[in-house]
Amino acid sequence: MTAVSQPLADAPARTASRRPPRRIFHAIDHWALPAFTLLAIGYLLIPIAVMIVFSFNDYQGKFNFVWHGFTLQGWLHPFDWPGLPDAIKTSLLIAFLSTVGSSILGTFIGLALTRYNFRGRGAINGLIFLPMATPEIVMGASLLTLFVSSGLQGGMLNGVVPKGVLFPLGFTTILIAHIMFNISYVVVTVKARIAGFDRRLEEAAMDLGADELTTFWKITFPLIFPGVLAASLLAFSLSIDDFIITSFVSGTTNTFPIWVYSIIKNALPVQINVVGSMVFLGAVAIVGLSNIRQARANR
Amino acid sequence: MVEPHPQEFVEPVSEIDVRLVDVVKRFGDSNAVDHISLDVKDGEFFSLLGPSGCGKTTTLRMIGGFEQPTSGLIELQGQDVTWLPSYKRNVNTVFQSYALFPHLTIEENVAFGLRRKKVKDAEVKSRVTDMLKLVELPGFERRKPNQISGGQAQRVALARALINRPAVLLLDEPLGALDLKLRKQMQVELKRIQREVGITFIYVTHDQEEAMTMSDRIAVMNRGQYEQLGDPESLYERPQTRFVAGFLGVSNLLAGTVDGSADSFVLVKLADDTRLRVPAGLVEGKTEIEVGIRPEKIRMNGTDDTIPAAANQLEGVVSDVSYVGVSTQYIVASKSGIPMTVYEQNVERTSQGSLYRRGDAVRVSWLPEHTFVIRDAAAATREPVPAKEIH
Numbered sequence A: 001m002t003a004v005s006q007p008l009a010d011a012p013a014r015t016a017s018r019r020p021p022r023r024i025f026h027a028i029d030h031w032a033l034p035a036f037t038l039l040a041i042g043y044l045l046i047p048i049a050v051m052i053v054f055s056f057n058d059y060q061g062k063f064n065f066v067w068h069g070f071t072l073q074g075w076l077h078p079f080d081w082p083g084l085p086d087a088i089k090t091s092l093l094i095a096f097l098s099t100v101g102s103s104i105l106g107t108f109i110g111l112a113l114t115r116y117n118f119r120g121r122g123a124i125n126g127l128i129f130l131p132m133a134t135p136e137i138v139m140g141a142s143l144l145t146l147f148v149s150s151g152l153q154g155g156m157l158n159g160v161v162p163k164g165v166l167f168p169l170g171f172t173t174i175l176i177a178h179i180m181f182n183i184s185y186v187v188v189t190v191k192a193r194i195a196g197f198d199r200r201l202e203e204a205a206m207d208l209g210a211d212e213l214t215t216f217w218k219i220t221f222p223l224i225f226p227g228v229l230a231a232s233l234l235a236f237s238l239s240i241d242d243f244i245i246t247s248f249v250s251g252t253t254n255t256f257p258i259w260v261y262s263i264i265k266n267a268l269p270v271q272i273n274v275v276g277s278m279v280f281l282g283a284v285a286i287v288g289l290s291n292i293r294q295a296r297a298n299r
Numbered sequence B: 001m002v003e004p005h006p007q008e009f010v011e012p013v014s015e016i017d018v019r020l021v022d023v024v025k026r027f028g029d030s031n032a033v034d035h036i037s038l039d040v041k042d043g044e045f046f047s048l049l050g051p052s053g054c055g056k057t058t059t060l061r062m063i064g065g066f067e068q069p070t071s072g073l074i075e076l077q078g079q080d081v082t083w084l085p086s087y088k089r090n091v092n093t094v095f096q097s098y099a100l101f102p103h104l105t106i107e108e109n110v111a112f113g114l115r116r117k118k119v120k121d122a123e124v125k126s127r128v129t130d131m132l133k134l135v136e137l138p139g140f141e142r143r144k145p146n147q148i149s150g151g152q153a154q155r156v157a158l159a160r161a162l163i164n165r166p167a168v169l170l171l172d173e174p175l176g177a178l179d180l181k182l183r184k185q186m187q188v189e190l191k192r193i194q195r196e197v198g199i200t201f202i203y204v205t206h207d208q209e210e211a212m213t214m215s216d217r218i219a220v221m222n223r224g225q226y227e228q229l230g231d232p233e234s235l236y237e238r239p240q241t242r243f244v245a246g247f248l249g250v251s252n253l254l255a256g257t258v259d260g261s262a263d264s265f266v267l268v269k270l271a272d273d274t275r276l277r278v279p280a281g282l283v284e285g286k287t288e289i290e291v292g293i294r295p296e297k298i299r300m301n302g303t304d305d306t307i308p309a310a311a312n313q314l315e316g317v318v319s320d321v322s323y324v325g326v327s328t329q330y331i332v333a334s335k336s337g338i339p340m341t342v343y344e345q346n347v348e349r350t351s352q353g354s355l356y357r358r359g360d361a362v363r364v365s366w367l368p369e370h371t372f373v374i375r376d377a378a379a380a381t382r383e384p385v386p387a388k389e390i391h
Helices: A002-054 A084-115 A121-127 A136-149 A171-195 A199-207 A212-241 A244-249 A256-263 A270-298 B056-064 B106-116 B121-134 B150-162 B180-197 B208-214 B232-237 B242-247 B377-381
Strands: B016-027 B030-041 B045-049 B071-076 B091-094 B168-172 B200-205 B217-222 B225-230 B252-262 B265-270 B275-279 B288-293 B299-302 B312-323 B327-334 B339-345 B361-366 B372-374
Touching: A002 A270, A084 A121, A084 A171, A084 A212, A084 A256, A084 A270, A136 A171, A136 A244, A171 A212, A171 A244, A199 A212, A199 B091, A212 A270, A244 A256, B016 B056, B016 B200, B030 B056, B030 B200, B030 B225, B045 B056, B045 B208, B056 B071, B056 B091, B056 B168, B056 B200, B091 B150, B106 B121, B106 B150, B121 B150, B121 B180, B150 B180, B180 B208, B200 B208, B208 B232, B217 B232, B217 B242, B225 B232, B225 B242, B242 B372, B252 B275, B275 B288, B299 B339, B312 B339, B327 B361
Parallel strands: B045 B200, B045 B217, B091 B168, B168 B200
Antiparallel strands: B016 B030, B016 B071, B217 B225, B252 B265, B252 B288, B265 B275, B288 B372, B299 B361, B312 B327, B312 B361, B327 B339
């Protein structure tokens, strides 16, 4: 009996000596990591949550800073502020046009840069990053110089570009600026997608009787489309969001960010929170839809 | 030139499907394809066989229209297609990687060529069904390429090409990615399909056994040219160059000097003064020649066995023995030190437990009519090309 009970008595003692460090790691595994994750997520989400919560605030006076009670007034009259509807329209139109423009140009630049070997390819590959790397304030100032010089006597572009296109500043100049900085992002995103593209697929299509154009539309484009879509979503959000460059080249035209900035010194209406929440929810909806689509395609 | 060269222009025959005339493809400053001329007959299973980098795939790609030759002419059924894009050629290709369109179903993949020709819906449907039946994949219409196995993808690629009823089907190492067993099955399958549809196949491979199994004729390629062209049997029995002798199976090559003749044989003196008989017709008036003999045509004898008087024989010592199932492979070092490879079927000697062992003195023998003679001139008679002067 003693011979048997001896190891039995030993065993718990051994585990007990090992238990404390294990418990610490266990606790870290179980609590520290989730807690840390929650903190990080909170850090990211609290500003958004505040924006959404305050879009329901029944605020007093001009500034929506202090919680006074729940109301749906903001959501029932989301655009009820002078200048806001125009600014939103302008922002949406510019975002849409610059997305389309930069997606088309950027996709073809991306294709050319990955497909063809031509003189200056290396240089373009490097230069394409410049608009991303240049501080926006520098870019804005330089664009302002460029545009204004087309309208001034003795200016660099005076007479080269027809009067009224680049100067006075306005919708056109904002659009040109947005297409410009969006192209870089589109090219980079699309190039990543094309890099994984098997050229044999195009050869196979042509082998089966498809000419160059048919091959592009039936094979190349459908296969790089996810990249183009991702790029255009990125372009749209960059455009609708841009303030610094836009503020230099907008003249008297207001986009939504410019309008918010101009009004914020005198008032902070609940509509800003409402529109901001709408943009956020719209973005979440798009991401959600694309996830669902992806899941379906993988099935 | 005195002797007929294998790359000489071949007289036109009525049913030529593909003709290459002096085709060159230059990449940078080396010739991937170096003055190739050949004719592929209608309905033939023709293989381009060679090691990687020999130019076989480039040749195929030029016939398919994916590369343009630097110079030369490519004809398809009598029509000059040298500068036609691939979509205007009545040729279809099965790619090594299959190149199935990942975003389309199997049905849409197979129907792709017919859709381009605007074939009516009902006909497309029925032809796709028939074609999938031919490659033994009925009912796979709705699947996507990522839902089928490599062997199945290979068949879909074949169906997608064959449905267009091309004049010529080009196959670029289509079995390369399959495992050995599947590859053997597909070899038989490909041959069956080729017989059934009666289309000319041009097949690129580096696997000599695969080429031998399926082909009517083979061009053995090396360094941008083919060294010999013929049916599998004549290539194996009468290789004309060292490269062909070594690439197709295993060969023992013995260098010697012509030294008189006897009856219909020429006597060849080896370095160790052994004399071999070689059929006179093979020597073609040369004095320094290389005599070749396949390992399975050599008999192993003990030193005191009797050997037919007409047979060639060499004495030597067994230096290595490997038992490989159907046969035993011996390396016999001859008196002059040349290692001879000998295959012996495992029939009586194995069952009697009397395989030769390392160190045994043996006499190897073979019949003179089993020898071949290397016409090694092949490399030397070519036009020298500056870019390729490596050797």
